[in-house]
Amino acid sequence: xxxQIQEIFPESxxxxxxxxxxLLKSLTLAPDDPVDxxxxxxxxxxLIGAVSNLGPIIKQVAIPKAHQGGHVFNQLISFxxxxxxxxxxxxxxxxxxxxxxxxxxxxGFDTIAQTDDLVFLEKGFHGFKxxxxxxxxxxxxxxxxxxxxxxxxxxLGHLQLIQRAAQENPQVLILLVSAQRxxxxxDERLALVTQGTAHLDNVVIAPTDYYLVSNGTFPTYFLKExxxxxxxxxxxxxxxxxxxxxxxxxxxxxxxxGTEPTSxxxxxxxxxxAEAFKDKFPLVIQPRQTLQSQVISASKVRQAIQTNxxxxxxxxxxxxxxxxxxxxxxxxxxxxxx
Amino acid sequence: MxxxxxxxxxxxxxxxxxxxxxxxxNTNEGIEIQLDSSVQFQFGKQIKLxxxxxxxxxxxxxxxxxxxxxxxxxxTVKARTLTAAFRAxxxxxxxxxxxxx
Numbered sequence: 001x002x003x004q005i006q007e008i009f010p011e012s013x014x015x016x017x018x019x020x021x022x023l024l025k026s027l028t029l030a031p032d033d034p035v036d037x038x039x040x041x042x043x044x045x046x047l048i049g050a051v052s053n054l055g056p057i058i059k060q061v062a063i064p065k066a067h068q069g070g071h072v073f074n075q076l077i078s079f080x081x082x083x084x085x086x087x088x089x090x091x092x093x094x095x096x097x098x099x100x101x102x103x104x105x106x107x108g109f110d111t112i113a114q115t116d117d118l119v120f121l122e123k124g125f126h127g128f129k130x131x132x133x134x135x136x137x138x139x140x141x142x143x144x145x146x147x148x149x150x151x152x153x154x155x156l157g158h159l160q161l162i163q164r165a166a167q168e169n170p171q172v173l174i175l176l177v178s179a180q181r182x183x184x185x186x187d188e189r190l191a192l193v194t195q196g197t198a199h200l201d202n203v204v205i206a207p208t209d210y211y212l213v214s215n216g217t218f219p220t221y222f223l224k225e226x227x228x229x230x231x232x233x234x235x236x237x238x239x240x241x242x243x244x245x246x247x248x249x250x251x252x253x254x255x256x257x258g259t260e261p262t263s264x265x266x267x268x269x270x271x272x273x274a275e276a277f278k279d280k281f282p283l284v285i286q287p288r289q290t291l292q293s294q295v296i297s298a299s300k301v302r303q304a305i306q307t308n309x310x311x312x313x314x315x316x317x318x319x320x321x322x323x324x325x326x327x328x329x330x331x332x333x334x335x336x337x338x
Numbered sequence: 339m340x341x342x343x344x345x346x347x348x349x350x351x352x353x354x355x356x357x358x359x360x361x362x363x364n365t366n367e368g369i370e371i372q373l374d375s376s377v378q379f380q381f382g383k384q385i386k387l388x389x390x391x392x393x394x395x396x397x398x399x400x401x402x403x404x405x406x407x408x409x410x411x412x413x414t415v416k417a418r419t420l421t422a423a424f425r426a427x428x429x430x431x432x433x434x435x436x437x438x439x
Contacts, residue, residue: 074352074353074408075353085348088345090348090360107352108352108404123404125404
């Protein structure tokens with residue numbers, strides 16, 4: 001018997017929502033992870049499988065043991081691909097455990113990178129190899145320093161890191177995180193980084209196109225341990241594995257990162273990356289710039305937006321970021337942040 | 339019948355006995371087919387031939403096709419290819435099903 005797939009709404013009126021929460025918890029998945037849509041496969045009045053998406057990322061694939069290894073998986077993944085196609089999304093990503101790698105590859109997904117704990121796969125026309133080849137055409141064939149940033153929003157801390165890299169290297173590649181899980185949209189973040197670095201002529205800016213994430217955007221739903229530090233270690237290892245592939249195609253000779261003395265997650269991230277890149281290229285760690293002994297960070301700017309502290313924003317952001325925030329203050333205060 | 343592909347489109351499912359066809363306009367001349375099939379070894383050539391033949395009947399000469407086959411019969415391959423092409427061309431009425439024969 002084939003079940004029926006329907007959207008499940010995270011509201012009390014949806015009778016299947018409690019079943020869905022129970023199902024996810026039974027599979028050690030986190031029901032509170034942000035998603036755009038949840039779809040459930042209903043047979044009789046039982047929920048026998050579910051899948052969610054956040055933008056093009058397929059997540060929370062949840063199938064009870066009794067229905068694993070059968071048609072339920074194919075039906076759900078197939079359904080969500082068609083749903084995304086209706087939203088003009090034809091490139092899908094999934095983070096999963098190695099135990100599900102075969103099942104996804106069987107549906108035409110290709111593995112981008114893997115570690116002992118995690119696999120990152122995609123399905124679409126122009127995959128990771130094509131993305132890297134396109135990126136290569138934007139760069140001159142010169143030693144290049146790479147910086148991955150979310151720049152949510154672009155601060156003087158980011159600027160200082162880029163300026164240092166631009167002085168020490170013939171070329172700098174800024175990889176801006178594409179995932180839309182930030183207060184500032186991708187287009188806004190891109191515009192502010194572009195304007196803020198317009199005075200540097202050896203800087204190239206490109207989107208990560210979902211291939212790389214920042215530790216603020218990595219999905220944690222699939223990990224048993226909700227402890228942020230163990231999550232950070234696993235995500236850092238996978239992210240480092242993806243970045244290593246960038247360096248095999250592009251002339252990357254160094255990676256620059258900032259530190260955040262108050263964040264243990266960032267510390268772990270940087271330690272894991274240093275280990276992973278050890279024999280390949282150096283990881284340059286730049287201490288955060290401080291203002292009156294306080295570190296400058298994008299999260300401070302976001303807090304200041306909420307508290308109307310324009311003086312602080314002016315002190316720790318480039319003029320272009322400050323002007324943008326002043327012009328859009330009310331709108332930014334009303335936006336919902338994940 | 340002259341069908342012009344305007345954007346990406348998808349048709350079919352990845353369920354058993356079906357085929358999922360993703361199609362996209364190709365800036366280069368020619369039709370490029372990337373096929374993943376559970377019966378690639380036995381029927382890979384035949385499936386590609388059916389896709390190619392169906393597109394040619396629609397006068398499509400430039401396309402990328404990504405096909406994920408789960409053991410579909412030829413008639414299914416044809417139907418899914420047609421639907422994907424029509425969707426990519428924004429044709430939502432006056433289908434020319436004649437090309438199936």
